[in-house]
Amino acid sequence: MLKLLEAIFAGRIQTEDIDTVGSKQFRGELNCNTAQCDKCGECLKVCPVSAITINEYSRPIIDYKKCVFCGRCVEACTGCALYHSNLEALPEILANSSVDVGRVIDEKTGRSLHVRHLDAGSCNACDFEMGALSNPLYDLHRFGISFVASPRHADVVMVTGVVTRNLEKAVHMTYEAMEDPKVVIAVGACAAGGATYGETYAIVGALDKVLPVDIFIPGCPPRPSAMIVALLAAADLYLERSKIIVDK
Amino acid sequence: MIKVKSTGLRAAANVCSHNGRNPLTAMFACDETILGQGYAVYCLFEDCHAHDIKVVRAQFEINEELKYESLTPLFPSAAWYEREIFDMFGIEPVGHPDLRPLVLHESYPEGFYPLRKDIAADADIHGERDFKIATAQGEGLFEVAVGPIHAGIIEPGHFRFSQAGEAILQLDAKLFYTHRGIEKAVEGKTVDEALFIVERICGACSVANTLSFCQAVEKLSEKSVPRRAWLIRTCLAELERLYNHVGDTGNLCAGVGFTVPNNIGARLKELLMRCNEQVAGNRFLRGMIVPGGVLFDIDEEKRNVIASTLDIVEKEYERLVQILSEQDGFLNRVKNTGVVLKKTAIDLSMVGVGARASGFRRDSRKDLAYGIYPELSFDVITEQAGDVYARLLVREKEFMESIELVQQLVDLLNTEHTSELRVEDLTYRAEEGSWGVSESARGSDLHWVMLDKNQKIYRLFVRSASYPNWPALPVALQGEIIPDFPLVNKSFELCYACLDR
Numbered sequence: 001m002l003k004l005l006e007a008i009f010a011g012r013i014q015t016e017d018i019d020t021v022g023s024k025q026f027r028g029e030l031n032c033n034t035a036q037c038d039k040c041g042e043c044l045k046v047c048p049v050s051a052i053t054i055n056e057y058s059r060p061i062i063d064y065k066k067c068v069f070c071g072r073c074v075e076a077c078t079g080c081a082l083y084h085s086n087l088e089a090l091p092e093i094l095a096n097s098s099v100d101v102g103r104v105i106d107e108k109t110g111r112s113l114h115v116r117h118l119d120a121g122s123c124n125a126c127d128f129e130m131g132a133l134s135n136p137l138y139d140l141h142r143f144g145i146s147f148v149a150s151p152r153h154a155d156v157v158m159v160t161g162v163v164t165r166n167l168e169k170a171v172h173m174t175y176e177a178m179e180d181p182k183v184v185i186a187v188g189a190c191a192a193g194g195a196t197y198g199e200t201y202a203i204v205g206a207l208d209k210v211l212p213v214d215i216f217i218p219g220c221p222p223r224p225s226a227m228i229v230a231l232l233a234a235a236d237l238y239l240e241r242s243k244i245i246v247d248k
Numbered sequence: 249m250i251k252v253k254s255t256g257l258r259a260a261a262n263v264c265s266h267n268g269r270n271p272l273t274a275m276f277a278c279d280e281t282i283l284g285q286g287y288a289v290y291c292l293f294e295d296c297h298a299h300d301i302k303v304v305r306a307q308f309e310i311n312e313e314l315k316y317e318s319l320t321p322l323f324p325s326a327a328w329y330e331r332e333i334f335d336m337f338g339i340e341p342v343g344h345p346d347l348r349p350l351v352l353h354e355s356y357p358e359g360f361y362p363l364r365k366d367i368a369a370d371a372d373i374h375g376e377r378d379f380k381i382a383t384a385q386g387e388g389l390f391e392v393a394v395g396p397i398h399a400g401i402i403e404p405g406h407f408r409f410s411q412a413g414e415a416i417l418q419l420d421a422k423l424f425y426t427h428r429g430i431e432k433a434v435e436g437k438t439v440d441e442a443l444f445i446v447e448r449i450c451g452a453c454s455v456a457n458t459l460s461f462c463q464a465v466e467k468l469s470e471k472s473v474p475r476r477a478w479l480i481r482t483c484l485a486e487l488e489r490l491y492n493h494v495g496d497t498g499n500l501c502a503g504v505g506f507t508v509p510n511n512i513g514a515r516l517k518e519l520l521m522r523c524n525e526q527v528a529g530n531r532f533l534r535g536m537i538v539p540g541g542v543l544f545d546i547d548e549e550k551r552n553v554i555a556s557t558l559d560i561v562e563k564e565y566e567r568l569v570q571i572l573s574e575q576d577g578f579l580n581r582v583k584n585t586g587v588v589l590k591k592t593a594i595d596l597s598m599v600g601v602g603a604r605a606s607g608f609r610r611d612s613r614k615d616l617a618y619g620i621y622p623e624l625s626f627d628v629i630t631e632q633a634g635d636v637y638a639r640l641l642v643r644e645k646e647f648m649e650s651i652e653l654v655q656q657l658v659d660l661l662n663t664e665h666t667s668e669l670r671v672e673d674l675t676y677r678a679e680e681g682s683w684g685v686s687e688s689a690r691g692s693d694l695h696w697v698m699l700d701k702n703q704k705i706y707r708l709f710v711r712s713a714s715y716p717n718w719p720a721l722p723v724a725l726q727g728e729i730i731p732d733f734p735l736v737n738k739s740f741e742l743c744y745a746c747l748d749r
Contacts, residue, residue: 003571008508023522025529025550048444070444071535075543084529117401121426124403124745125451125532128495131401132521135514149399166353166425167404170396197445199370200429201362221451223531 015139018225020088027069027084030062036081043073043082049195064089065206066193068220089218091185091230112144113235116154116178120171120207122161125221126188130158132224145231151177156234158227159211162190162197163204175211181241183234185215187227192216249303249681257289257306258317264293264302265323271597271610273301274694274711275319275329277337279365283679283706286310287339290696290709291319292683296610299617301683308339318344325597325716336363346382351424351748354379362432369432382420384410389417392730396425403744407733414729419722426748434705439465439539439676442705446695447534449710450746455481455488456688457710457746458537460695463618463684465539468676468699474668476661477541478620483657484533484542485686486650487554491520492689493647494565496741500640501572503735504581512568516561523557526550541670551658562651569644582637586724586736589634593720600691602717602740605642606634612685612692624656636739676703688713690743712746 022028039058044050051066052073060073060082067089074082117130133140134147148154151174163171175184186192186207194206207213214237217230252260264270270293277289287308292301308314318341319326330341331350338361341347352360357375361367383391390411396404406422430449434442446461447454459481466473498513521531527550528536536542546554572578588598593606603610611628613621629645631638678701685694691713700706717740724736 001574003567003574004508007512007567007571023526025527026525027529027535048441068444068448069530069535071529071543072444118397119402119404119426121428122403122745123426123448123451124743125448125454127401127403128451129531132514132518135518136511137515137518147401151397161426162428164426164428165355166427167396168355170404170425174397196448197428197430197433200433201367201369201371201373202427202429202432220448220530220534221532 014137015142016137018138018228020090020225020229022086022088022223024086026086027071028087029085029089030067030073031083031085032060033081033083034059036079038079038081040078042076042078046072046076048072049189049193051193051195063193064218065216066189066195067218068189068196070220088223088226091215091217091226091233112146113156113231113238114148114154115145115156115158115231116148116151116174118157118159118171118174120159120161120167120191121164121203122188122190126160126190129221129224130160130187130227133227138224138228140228140231143228143232151175152179154178154182155238156183156185156231158185158187159191159207160187162194163207163210165202165204168204168210171210181238181245183214183237183241184211185217185230185234186213187217188222189218189220192218196220249305251305251307254289254306254308254312254316257291257304258319258322260304260306261291261293261319262322264291264304268323268594270295270302271594272323272325273597274696274709275326275333276696276709276711277333277339277363278698278707279337279363281310282365286312287314287337289316289333289339290681292694292696294615296615299615301616301685303681314339315342316340317342320344323597324595328715328719335361337361338364348382349377349379351427352377353424362429369429369435379422381408381422382418383408384418388412396422405744409730411730416725416728416730416733419725421718421722423718423744424748426745428749430749431708431710434708436704438704439674439699442708443538449749450712450743451532452492452743453488453688453690453693453712453746454532454534455484455537456686456693457695457712459485459686460684460693461697461708462537462539463686464682464695464697465676465684465699466674467682467684468680468697469674471540471671471674473541474666474671475620476545476664476666477669479657479660479664480542480546480669481537482619482621482624483546483654483661484528484536486653486657487520487524487527488533489650489687489689490647490654491517491524492741493643493650494520494561496689496738497568497640497643497647499741500636500735500738501578503738504578506575506578509568509571512564516564516568519557519561523553526553538670540672540674543670545669546661548662551661554654554658558651558654562648565647572640579637581732581735582640583635585636585732586728586739587633587635588720588724590632592723593634596720597716598691598720599716600688600713601639601642601646602720603691604628604630605638607632610692612687616685616692618685624653626653636735639739678703679706690714690741691717693746710746710749712743714742714744714747718742718747
């Protein structure tokens with residue numbers, strides 16, 4: 001018992017501010033130094049998920065819904081133009097919403113935000129990172145966000161993984177069980193882009209083939225901090241939708 | 249390799265198993281009709297004394313009826329493999345006691361065998377099939393259904409409890425919800441293309457899967473992997489075991505609602521995952537291991553990060569272990585709960601922590617002595633009780649052992665100054681099967697690879713560590729109560745994604 005109390009009072013567990021900058025080695029957002037780009041197109045060829053296209057100025061454009069941040073394009077780049085910055089690629093929000101990390105959910109909605117996790121066919125990496133949100137360092141609860149056990153209690157559903165044939169029905173049923181208004185977040189490259197494993201007999205596809213998606217979080221898997229940014233945006237969206245329902 | 253006709257499989261397997269002394273490591277089929285040979289069923293037995301895996305290959309002639317005498321009555325561990333082979337290829341094990349579907353759920357039609365070569369990878373075929381769940385019937389018995397979508401942040405699986413009052417009479421698990429058809433997806437891809445997908449079979453076993461796959465293909469080439477690459481790979485493998493073990497220790501406490509150690513575990517896991525990101529650029533250590541070696545070095549700066557992280561984590565983990573060993577309420581829940589007898593562990597050919605906690609001494613790092621493990625000093629940790637507590641103790645001691653292993657490896661990386669990290673332009677022998685094994689946090693993880701003449705993947709079979717251990721869970725729960733289910737489940741800490749593929 002003494003050890004337990006000692007551990008509680010040692011005060012070593014410290015919650016941190018949310019930071020979207022990774023370590024030096026972190027493979028984050030892709031940048032292209034256009035002056036060095038020799039337009040060889042090697043990056044297109046090596047990308048396993050076809051996330052790169054070339055725009056009218058011959059610059060590579062990255063589709064972060066699909067990108068898995070594997071680093072193959074950077075390795076293949078002949079002119080050393082492409083490089084990973086250590087900044088996270090931030091969530092892509094498909095509706096009007098302002099992201100303000102500093103404010104807590106309470107100010108936005110007047111109450112806490114309830115989130116349901118739904119694994120649609122994930123490799124467990126996104127799920128692991130979502131689990132990390134509750135650890136003392138990220139402490140999601142301080143923002144007034146909690147994970148709930150049932151979709152009936154949820155305002156937001158966070159979906160991980162590419163939708164598989166064996167889970168398609170469960171994905172629909174979970175969504176249907178939620179009350180309006182509801183917000184759907186596609187977590188990671190599988191749910192957002194659906195290109196990770198290609199097309200097989202067992203895969204239905206990216207989440208937007210099955211449900212209307214509001215927010216995409218890039219990454220393979222996204223870091224917990226990117227998920228928190230997305231959840232704070234989800235609170236904005238949720239508030240907007242609640243107003244619409246009240247007006248009706 | 250022992251080659252037999254389909255009718256001779258059972259006899260050959262019996263001989264190869266050496267009266268059950270060599271555990272059945274894996275069993276799978278391959279459609280070799282394009283190679284002009286018909287179908288084949290492979291059985292792999294682990295010969296612990298020879299540090300090798302013995303392969304039996306049973307050949308079906310073209311147009312031969314796809315039936316053979318089931319091995320399950322001889323080896324209970326063959327039960328799931330044979331069900332999967334029937335699901336994926338339509339090869340029927342005659343005399344199998346329970347040939348219900350395993351992998352393909354209700355939306356797939358009967359007679360759809362996706363791993364046959366005449367089925368396109370992206371075949372979009374819908375239909376219906378019966379998927380019966382095994383339940384116990386009788387007066388006063390009732391059923392409790394749980395999942396596939398669970399209350400926590402965990403992977404999907406459906407569990408059906410047949411209850412006699414509080415006691416669990418029978419549990420049937422419907423799994424393979426996250427089946428993505430990965431074995432089919434990689435067919436026709438180059439080794440490099442497939443590697444990217446293999447790395448994403450499972451998040452928590454990214455390194456183990458990649459390492460097994462790379463070893464399997466490297467055996468098909470003439471070149472050998474540089475020594476420094478092996479040092480780095482082994483270091484990554486042990487770092488992966490570390491973050492899993494510490495997270496699993498914490499999660500097990502969540503199974504009894506003991507939040508302080510749960511949070512200490514979660515925090516230590518976070519520290520280790522941040523260390524991972526600094527080493528590999530990815531919190532799951534993805535993107536570093538490739539066939540022929542590794543992509544980049546663990547330089548001095550990274551070695552210092554590893555050393556200082558381990559210093560902190562080791563001390564705090566010791567405290568966590570002490571807290572757990574002193575809490576009577578906790579011990580009361582974990583001792584004598586979810587017992588797997590040694591005999592059961594052997595019958596099911598269990599691996600990893602699950603096997604070792606039941607006194608079944610198996611560790612592929614010693615048994616198959618791959619890479620540089622023979623030079624490193626470590627013990628195989630075993631316990632005898634086979635309960636939740638034994639699995640926790642094994643995990644705790646293995647955690648400490650892995651810390652020592654990483655320290656040994658960091659020292660070696662410090663003192664050895666070879667710089668070669670990778671041999672490139674590997675060419676592989678075609679139409680020859682090859683296996684690779686590595687020890688994940690959950691046990692040995694086996695990949696079997698065969699390439700075609702164009703250096704493309706012809707067949708990949710993945711048997712993750714969770715595969716042989718899943719059938720032990722219903723056995724461990726017989727007679728227990730439902731509130732102990734999360735606890736027992738977490739004590740095995742089995743992957744769904746690795747299993748389902």
